[in-house]
Amino acid sequence: MMATGRIPILQPSTRWWCPNCTFTDVTHNSGPHTRFHKCRGLKGLTAPMLMVGVKGKVEAREREDYVGRDIVTRDGDGTPIMSIVTTRDEGQDCTVLAPLAQGSLKE
Numbered sequence: 001m002m003a004t005g006r007i008p009i010l011q012p013s014t015r016w017w018c019p020n021c022t023f024t025d026v027t028h029n030s031g032p033h034t035r036f037h038k039c040r041g042l043k044g045l046t047a048p049m050l051m052v053g054v055k056g057k058v059e060a061r062e063r064e065d066y067v068g069r070d071i072v073t074r075d076g077d078g079t080p081i082m083s084i085v086t087t088r089d090e091g092q093d094c095t096v097l098a099p100l101a102q103g104s105l106k107e
């Protein structure tokens with residue numbers, strides 16, 4: 001029987017690493033994107049990864065203002081985390097963890 005499905009197209013692949021744990025991954029997405037993962041090194045926070053070959057660091061910033069009744073993102077110790085900062089040679093990116101943004105990431 002002949003396969004009638006779409007012929008798979010060779011996608012570009014991007015390899016990712018994490019400066020805070022040993023997790024690595026590969027994505028096959030031609031557009032600009034960042035791979036996120038639940039990071040053991042950041043106490044279970046969903047953290048951005050770095051492309052293999054890019055040196056940098058990823059750090060969680062604690063939320064400094066009064067949390068009040070907001071549902072905030074907390075790390076594994078219950079510390080409210082406001083944002084995750086990625087520092088690379090060419091600059092910094094800030095991933096803001098907005099209150100209530102606790103759903104699943106859509107890709």
Ligand SMILES: [Zn+2]
Binds near residue numbers: 023
């Ligand atoms: Zn990690």
